Amino acid sequence: MDFSKILITSVLCWSAMSITGCGGSSSKSAQPAQPITSAAVASEKANIALYGDIAQDKTKEVGDSKPALLLDDDDVNYAGFGMAFAEPEVAEPSVARAQSDTSAIQNDVDEKVATITDALVADGASVNQLVNRSVAGMQSAVAIVVLDVQYISGGRSSADLRNLLLAELGSDAEVTALPVGSGSGREFRVSLAFWKVEQNLLTWLGVFASDFAEQVKAAYGDVNNGAAVTSVRAASTFIKNSQTFAQAEDANNAADILWVIDNSGSMSEEQENLGNGIDQFFDSLNAAALDFRLAVTTTDGSSCEELLTLPDDASANFISPTTPNGKDQWGDDSDGIARPGTSGSPTETGFYCADKVDLTGFDREAAPNIVVFVSDEPENETVFERFPSGADASYSVRDFNTYKQAFVDSGATYFSISGPSTVVRSTFSDPSPASTPNSSCSGDGGTASGGAHFSEIAAITGGSSASICAPSTAWSVMYEQIIQTATGLASSFKLDFPPQPGSIIVKVNGVAVSRDTAHINGFDVLYGSDDASIVFYGEAIPAAGDEIVITYDHL
Template identity: 30%
Template sequence: MFLLLIACSRDYNLDKIPEQQKSGDDSGSIPVEPTESPDIYIDPPVVDFGNVVKNCTSDPFLVTIGNEGLEDLIISDIEFAGEGISAFVENSDQFFQDGQLILPYGTSVPVNLMFSPEYFLDYEVELVVQSNDPDESSSEVPVYGHGASGPTIEEGFVQDYNPYVDVLWVVDNSCSMEPIVENMNDNFSAFINEFTSLNLDYHMSVVTTDMSASDQSGKIQGGIYTSAQNQNDVIQNFLQSSNVGTQGSVDEKGLDASKAALSEPLLSGHNAGFLRDTMNGEEVGLSVIVVSDENDYSSVNPNNYTSWILGLKNDPENVRFSSIVVSSSSSCDGVLEDVGERYIEVSENTNGFVADICTDNFDATLQEISLSAAGMTVSFPLQDTPFPLDAISVTVNGTEISQSITDGWTYDSRSNSIVFHGNAIPDAGESVVISYEVTGSCQ
């Protein structure tokens, strides 16, 4: 009896209808009586169109507006509010008579919303319903949408590396190279320190681009330097070997020189012991790094060279050809204009790294080259061309990375790749996710 009195008390709040009752739940719970006054409900409470191609129209999004109160719900207006409302339309006019939409108890109307973005923007407006509901005379439903160039694509990568690698440096020893080699040698510790941090098992040697002198022509200068040796000794010995002078042939043939160095008779003769096949059951990686301020004048063409060098390993992914060259006709302020096109072509064909030889930041260049030599990459090629570019999103191990040429990422239109820089370069084993939009058409 006591419970019955409470149920009939005027203090019992019947205005707040449980969500399960609004959705027609018939799980056996006791139904809640409707309020005497009008009681509006709108389903769903939030509308999100997602990505819609600019200047195209979305599919209709159904919004149901109903009355759960005993008294008639009288709707006086349904409209959008906020910035960008011209991109949205709704079809409720067909339900109005004499400026009103009257919904008796238990009835509802289906209102279709559509979204036609005019710009590459995020839209956020409200669908506002004015009624005689005493608790919600103005009911607002958030409405979201994004003006896109096309579908959104998400690509995932994992930063891998090879713990075993043989690195062959091909250094231009023509007369114009002296200040460049000095700059490289001043910063070489950045290269070898990265190798040490990755705990790589490496072989490293130097040849020149001179194919005229009999004591060069693909022959290793100095010796073979390995991770088993003292690191300081490796640095000092490498610096001596890479200081190849400036009296070499002006017909730089870096492709011919590296091919000779890695082929017979030098491979088992003068250069014996440099190139390894496997270590502990894993194929040893091969990295060729060219440093030159001139284009290549070898007899072999880049395509044939690419096929040849990739064929040296069972897995082509274990081969890298990187270039520190003049990357464009304007990159060196007019001092050097002989772009290393042939070297760049091979680098792009082997997923190698291309760096500008006139850079002021040789330290960073050598760090990035070292990662490429280890089979890692700073450049992640995309399957499709992103548009607009400001819609690109990049994360590493779930952390969003900002766009920056120092410690972030940039987009390289020539290779259609995302390129990482500085501290943002993914470490071995880290996952990279790149999301972007592409140009699309109306369906």
């Protein structure tokens, strides 16, 4: 299909020493908002442009030789900044990653995330990673990291933490002159987006109180995930695109999600957290009318070749939208399949079990596959060269590189909820990873070590990784990443280019549909590892035969 491409000049109004606001604010009525195609705020000095309904008077340029653009919104307890770093070190990637390839900047991103984490820990906080993934972005692939930050004592504002991290990342702004905010709390989220433009690494960092997560998502979610922020100099023109779809009679909105859950003796707390928050998990799955299947196997090699059966029906081995009492059979009840117990083998071999499990009757040919590893220990076979429990005597132990190739070839997207280690033992000729200060964690979610092999598979295949030590209140963020990936992969409305989100207009049979970032009733744009997709929710889901026209701007 040919689409007309109309070049439109983006109104990036700026001067060398000041910020200029461009465009109008979005509609506050119940009608769909007017598209916003130009930058709301642009700072040539900081080389950052923001898009969306962002008020110019909430922003400020700071610094001289290493400037930044600040954004402060006390109404939602939010403080953020964007800045550019010159010429990051580029290392050859050790493995091929998903199409949203951030491997060229990964070392630099890891270094900056470590700097931020160390600064927060030194300030008295406990820090756990909730999201670590790469997605398609307007200018280039975007690396996204979200941290859960909790203080035991003392009150701080979001601006306090933003100012601390701005200084740690090298800005020469006078910290004592920066906005300090009016809130005070102990539980925060730090959201980071990194992307590369020419020889510059750019970042947007947002800090907000955990209690304001939903409000911040609605107001600044597109900025936090790098979808509505670009460099000024590279974003001078946009191209308008239009795509037309017809909702198929047999629309396949399906996804098969396999969970590989550690059932060794140390997993009671983690399984409890996995079972909690299930209401939101199922509500989100159902709001998108996702034809999901959820199945579970364990990390015990002696019994993991078969999927767990449901407590109310021993003949069934997965949960779907039509399963009676599905939420209870998943995790609300103590014998739900998300709580497989703690009597399994202490030799946790998640890779072996994911590869060996019989998926007959569960796996659908036309449905995308997602695999979620949940473990508080290293992957024993590939890290310690241990023989899986119950494996045949003729079995040869396999290393990480062998499994890596098999998992990539499977076409599935993998997620990791595990320990925080980052050291990968690629082959058995490499030494076993030594313990380091950052290779283990402890928190409300329990105690964990290892995890690097699970996280690396997630990175390679376009999934996300999170700390299993995160508090139970934060596990909903992990669930959300899995659900958004599932709905994005299952969507029939994939866009040709990553869009500027404020420019999107969606019409079904000529009637405009509102965007709903709460995923209740409307549409949203989800950015995946390879592309962006439009997903509909609630009453906005098109009926069979409906015509869907989507117009948007892209670079």
